Amino acid sequence: MNTYTIRRAIPADAAALVELGRAVSSEPEAWLITEGDWRNVGEERRYLRAVRRSPHAAVFVVENGGGIVARLSLARDSHPASAHVADLGLMVAAGHRRRGIGRSLLEQAVAWARESGIEKLELHVFPHNEPAIKLYEQFGFEREGTRRNHFRRGGRLLDAVLMAYRVD
Numbered sequence: 001m002n003t004y005t006i007r008r009a010i011p012a013d014a015a016a017l018v019e020l021g022r023a024v025s026s027e028p029e030a031w032l033i034t035e036g037d038w039r040n041v042g043e044e045r046r047y048l049r050a051v052r053r054s055p056h057a058a059v060f061v062v063e064n065g066g067g068i069v070a071r072l073s074l075a076r077d078s079h080p081a082s083a084h085v086a087d088l089g090l091m092v093a094a095g096h097r098r099r100g101i102g103r104s105l106l107e108q109a110v111a112w113a114r115e116s117g118i119e120k121l122e123l124h125v126f127p128h129n130e131p132a133i134k135l136y137e138q139f140g141f142e143r144e145g146t147r148r149n150h151f152r153r154g155g156r157l158l159d160a161v162l163m164a165y166r167v168d
């Protein structure tokens with residue numbers, strides 16, 4: 001992780017983030033809910049602008065000399081009764097995995113949660129995504145259950161494991 005830096009995303013990152021999202025969501029292992037059809041650059045830029053203005057969401061990127069290699073997205077629940085909960089999404093470019101980037105981004109997520117008054121981080125992960133489940137469990141996330149037929153991907157309905165981390 002020494003050669004990488006983490007920073008907040010800016011609207012000018014939109015093209016690089018679309019490229020990353022399209023690459024990871026097109027991998028044949030189907031790691032992500034999205035299947036290749038990532039939002040376009042204009043939509044991504046608008047989303048990043050909105051996130052920059054909001055205290056309830058954040059996008060962080062990891063970069064090295066060559067560009068952006070990973071992304072973390074966080075968003076607080078919109079319902080007042082669960083405003084202490086935020087959802088997270090994570091991806092690392094295929095050529096940069098197993099170097100501690102995922103773990104560092106989870107540490108960043110916890111730091112943001114503390115600053116933002118978030119007490120619980122949650123995420124959905126496909127049951128076949130063993131690398132991600134291992135990372136989350138090793139970090140301290142716990143399984144809260146399985147959501148049956150929760151996501152439509154490639155014309156099929158897939159289960160998702162709901163995992164959560166208590167922020168102290």
Ligand SMILES: CC(C)(COP(=O)(O)OP(=O)(O)OC[C@H]1O[C@@H](n2cnc3c(N)ncnc32)[C@H](O)[C@@H]1OP(=O)(O)O)[C@@H](O)C(=O)NCCC(=O)NCCS
Pocket residue numbers: 024031032090091092093096097098099100101102103104123124125126129130131132134135136138
């Ligand atoms: C899951 C993902 C984010 C992990 O990122 P990463 O930067 O490779 O993770 P790290 O290097 O920080 O790994 C931390 C620990 O997680 C576990 N882990 C990560 N990848 C693993 C793998 N392929 N197999 C087994 N354990 C794995 C290991 O315990 C690892 O520690 P170690 O390398 O010291 O053994 C990355 O593989 C990825 O982006 N996958 C595609 C997108 C995705 O699945 N996103 C999550 C959707 S819920």
